[in-house]
Amino acid sequence: MKKSLFWLLLGMLFFWGISAQAARIVVLYPAASSVLRALGVSEKEVVGATRHDSTWPRAVKVGSHLRPNFELIRALRPDLVIVGSRRAFPDQAVRRLGVPVFRYDPRTLSGLLEEILALGRVLHKEDQARDLVSELRERLRRLKPIYPPVTVIYEVSAFPLRVAGSRSIVSDLLRVAGGRNLIRIPKKHVLISPEEVLALSPEVYIYQVGPMNRNPLPPKKRPYFRGLRSRVLRVRELRFARPGLNIFEAAERLNAYFYTLRYHPEALTAPGDSLQ
Amino acid sequence: MRRHLFLFGLFFLLVFFLSLSHGAVPVDLFHPDELSRRILLEVRLPRVLLAALSGASLSLAGLYFQYVMQNPLADSFTTGASASAALGAVLALLFFGETWVLPSALFLAFLGLVAVLRIASLRGRLLPVTMLLAGIVVNTFASASISLLKFLAQESVASLVFWLMGGFQNATYLRCAGLAAILFGACFYGLYRAPALDLTAFDDETARASGVPLYRLRRELLFLGALLTAVTVSFSGIIGFVGLIVPHLLRLAGFLRAEMLLPLSLLFGASFLVLADLLSRVLLSQGQELPVGVLTSALGGLFFLYLLVKRRRELYELV
Numbered sequence: 001m002k003k004s005l006f007w008l009l010l011g012m013l014f015f016w017g018i019s020a021q022a023a024r025i026v027v028l029y030p031a032a033s034s035v036l037r038a039l040g041v042s043e044k045e046v047v048g049a050t051r052h053d054s055t056w057p058r059a060v061k062v063g064s065h066l067r068p069n070f071e072l073i074r075a076l077r078p079d080l081v082i083v084g085s086r087r088a089f090p091d092q093a094v095r096r097l098g099v100p101v102f103r104y105d106p107r108t109l110s111g112l113l114e115e116i117l118a119l120g121r122v123l124h125k126e127d128q129a130r131d132l133v134s135e136l137r138e139r140l141r142r143l144k145p146i147y148p149p150v151t152v153i154y155e156v157s158a159f160p161l162r163v164a165g166s167r168s169i170v171s172d173l174l175r176v177a178g179g180r181n182l183i184r185i186p187k188k189h190v191l192i193s194p195e196e197v198l199a200l201s202p203e204v205y206i207y208q209v210g211p212m213n214r215n216p217l218p219p220k221k222r223p224y225f226r227g228l229r230s231r232v233l234r235v236r237e238l239r240f241a242r243p244g245l246n247i248f249e250a251a252e253r254l255n256a257y258f259y260t261l262r263y264h265p266e267a268l269t270a271p272g273d274s275l276q
Numbered sequence: 277m278r279r280h281l282f283l284f285g286l287f288f289l290l291v292f293f294l295s296l297s298h299g300a301v302p303v304d305l306f307h308p309d310e311l312s313r314r315i316l317l318e319v320r321l322p323r324v325l326l327a328a329l330s331g332a333s334l335s336l337a338g339l340y341f342q343y344v345m346q347n348p349l350a351d352s353f354t355t356g357a358s359a360s361a362a363l364g365a366v367l368a369l370l371f372f373g374e375t376w377v378l379p380s381a382l383f384l385a386f387l388g389l390v391a392v393l394r395i396a397s398l399r400g401r402l403l404p405v406t407m408l409l410a411g412i413v414v415n416t417f418a419s420a421s422i423s424l425l426k427f428l429a430q431e432s433v434a435s436l437v438f439w440l441m442g443g444f445q446n447a448t449y450l451r452c453a454g455l456a457a458i459l460f461g462a463c464f465y466g467l468y469r470a471p472a473l474d475l476t477a478f479d480d481e482t483a484r485a486s487g488v489p490l491y492r493l494r495r496e497l498l499f500l501g502a503l504l505t506a507v508t509v510s511f512s513g514i515i516g517f518v519g520l521i522v523p524h525l526l527r528l529a530g531f532l533r534a535e536m537l538l539p540l541s542l543l544f545g546a547s548f549l550v551l552a553d554l555l556s557r558v559l560l561s562q563g564q565e566l567p568v569g570v571l572t573s574a575l576g577g578l579f580f581l582y583l584l585v586k587r588r589r590e591l592y593e594l595v
Binding site for chain 1: 299300301311314315318319320322323369370372373374427429430431432433434435438439443445446447448557562563564565566567
């Protein structure tokens with residue numbers, strides 16, 4: 001009897017430990033916050049977040065995603081820390097932190113769905129994760145096919161000119177939405193010659209506006225792009241280039257835009273387009 | 277003299293032509309199609325021109341700073357002009373947008389210059405060593421401020437870092453014309469003052485006894501050097517080493533008189549930066565670019581080191 005009671009207590013402690021694992025979360029990668037919200041993580045559970053992340057107003061600000069404050073994070077006694085890529089948060093930093101870490105670094109939309117399922121497992125919210133993934137897959141299935149894909153170049157920053165390479169999640173976003181990134185260089189961002197952009201002559205030249213591209217001149221007003229024949233589309237960086245749930249809405253809006261461009265170009269009358 | 281000018285001029289023309297004919301996209305200079313013509317006239321030509329003018333400006337600025345401070349280490353970095361102009365440009369990029377880069381860079385470059393002048397002026401004289409030290413302080417302070425801005429604007433940091441590494445993508449004919457006008461004025465002043473510049477190579481007393489208004493001359497040279505640096509930095513970011521190595525290489529080659537050093541610095545500086553820009557455009561495949569500042573520092577540094585080791589005794593130690 002005593003022995004069974006001991007094992008019962010031990011088992012209860014074990015399960016309590018696992019469920020407590022995700023009770024105090026620190027989010028060091030703001031793009032993951034929308035996923036956590038959708039999985040039903042409450043504000044009480046997120047005890048720390050970066051200073052640019054407004055999803056969790058009650059959380060302690062623990063620095064930025066590139067320079068988090070380890071003392072503050074440790075003082076919060078987190079059960080789980082969500083970090084970004086190895087470049088932003090290297091393995092060495094993970095070891096120094098000494099708490100369980102979930103690496104959130106999707107490079108494709110299907111990779112993002114996998115990350116949601118994995119997060120669901122870690123947070124014991126498998127059902128919510130499955131439902132969310134099914135809903136997102138359904139939204140992707142509803143995208144209209146476009147043939148041939150619209151050729152695109154996506155500007156990350158104008159000054160100097162950097163564009164999304166094939167390892168950027170943006171490249172996959174364009175593919176899913178019915179476009180094709182003309183930059184095939186296997187990098188996230190590529191410092192590129194304006195001559196190459198003119199020579200590739202994409203159907204659509206997308207430029208993002210946001211922290212990485214503050215106050216850019218519209219491309220056709222720049223001296224080196226006077227000869228650009230492409231349609232120009234302005235998008236918001238935080239909605240189109242961050243690997244959170246926002247990217248599925250971005251895919252839908254881009255798909256609608258590409259569809260109009262391919263099959264009803266007469267409907268696009270403005271000289272420059274914008275998806276906010 | 278004419279022979280050397282002709283040879284340097286010929287070298288510059290060769291490099292200029294090479295730079296026009298090569299790039300991310302193959303262009304037939306003699307039978308260009310519509311796209312090639314557009315690339316050539318709207319992208320490549322203004323870029324090569326700006327690279328040439330920037331190289332000439334930075335070399336001339338370096339030469340003037342070396343005359344003022346009587347120190348071979350003086351250039352737009354050690355005088356703080358480069359870093360304070362860059363601080364102005366970074367502030368404009370972060371808070372106001374690209375159009376404010378030039379005025380902001382000019383304003384902060386001259387603020388840095390005033391600080392250096394105030395610190396180094398004593399009873400109507402400019403103290404060269406104090407000036408150099410003050411320049412290093414201004415440089416350190418401006419660099420620290422840039423680092424702070426990069427830290428505060430972490431999400432924009434990549435763009436700032438790449439911009440600071442230098443490049444000529446944003447070249448326009450208007451910018452070229454503006455820089456050419458300033459360069460012309462600065463060069464004309466130097467040629468007019470060439471005998472006085474030569475006399476400053478001696479000690480202050482000798483120069484003064486020969487009738488050189490040293491304080492005024494140094495202030496004017498500092499002003500022109502800072503003006504050239506600030507405009508160049510605001511157009512093309514920080515491009516290191518050009519102002520330091522070009523005048524030195526020419527001195528190492530035996531050109532010591534100002535009337536020779538000035539035009540040759542212009543031609544050699546222009547050729548060097550046009551060549552560096554060409555390499556930055558063609559070294560990587562598929563239209564990728566390298567920041568030109570990285571190349572100038574790497575190439576210039578290595579070549580300079582080689583010459584310094586080979587000829588240090590005769591030039592700086594035993595003369």
